[in-house]
Amino acid sequence: MAASLLSRRGVALLAFSSLKSFIPVVSGNNVVQLIAGYNPRPLRLNLKEPYIPDRNSEKTPEWQKTEKYERKLFARYGFASGVDPGKLWPTAAQLEELIQEEKQWHPPLEEMLKNIAAKEKERAEKRLAREKLIAANMAKMPKMIADWRKEKQEAKRKVKEEKAKKERLLAEARERFGYALDSRSSKFQEMLAEIEKEEKKKRKLLKRRKREEEQGLTTPAPAAESS
Numbered sequence: 001m002a003a004s005l006l007s008r009r010g011v012a013l014l015a016f017s018s019l020k021s022f023i024p025v026v027s028g029n030n031v032v033q034l035i036a037g038y039n040p041r042p043l044r045l046n047l048k049e050p051y052i053p054d055r056n057s058e059k060t061p062e063w064q065k066t067e068k069y070e071r072k073l074f075a076r077y078g079f080a081s082g083v084d085p086g087k088l089w090p091t092a093a094q095l096e097e098l099i100q101e102e103k104q105w106h107p108p109l110e111e112m113l114k115n116i117a118a119k120e121k122e123r124a125e126k127r128l129a130r131e132k133l134i135a136a137n138m139a140k141m142p143k144m145i146a147d148w149r150k151e152k153q154e155a156k157r158k159v160k161e162e163k164a165k166k167e168r169l170l171a172e173a174r175e176r177f178g179y180a181l182d183s184r185s186s187k188f189q190e191m192l193a194e195i196e197k198e199e200k201k202k203r204k205l206l207k208r209r210k211r212e213e214e215q216g217l218t219t220p221a222p223a224a225e226s227s
Contacts, residue, residue: 050077169195 052073053064063069071088073081090098107115166183173181173191181188 050080052077052082 050073053060053069055065067088070081070083074083074085074088079085169188169192170181170183172195173188176191177187181191
């Protein structure tokens with residue numbers, strides 16, 4: 001009895017272990033299929049010898065044929081990489097480019113101090129020019145304030161004169177037409193044009209009289225008749 005039970009358990013374990021390598025998959029017809037799992041062998045890596053790519057091989061990638069990669073190989077493996085260290089030095093053009101880049105991004109201490117002094121001088125000149133401008137404007141401030149007050153008073157005077165003129169014209173229109181007129185009405189505008197025309201004639205007449213008087217004063221007196 002015990003032997004038969006052990007044999008049954010052994011068969012069940014063997015069947016289960018054999019089924020572990022199969023994966024159940026349900027097909028379109030609802031049929032369960034068992035697909036064997038794929039367990040590839042691990043790759044055997046050669047960690048004892050360095051990997052040196054063949055530059056003459058077509059299978060070697062282009063980035064492994066560059067000088068940068070050769071420098072990396074020589075830095076990692078040394079002479080075992082088979083790289084000639086003489087080829088790793090930069091050319092004259094590359095060296096000049098490196099020197100110019102070094103001068104641009106990492107200038108010497110003397111040049112840095114010179115640049116700092118030049119910037120400080122420029123900043124001081126700008127500050128001095130600004131102070132001079134402020135001093136000049138402050139010196140002009142009293143005159144500017146006086147001019148501003150004068151302009152303000154002149155503007156107030158003009159507004160006052162315009163208001164008085166408008167009131168005078170409205171009063172004249174009231175006397176002429178017998179009733180108050182709106183300053184925006186056509187009758188008032190016609191009257192205003194007529195008054196301006198008359199005033200223009202008066203000014204022109206006054207100028208002519210003044211000119212005639214000046215000419216009469218400047219003309220030489222007639223010579224006295226000889227006795």
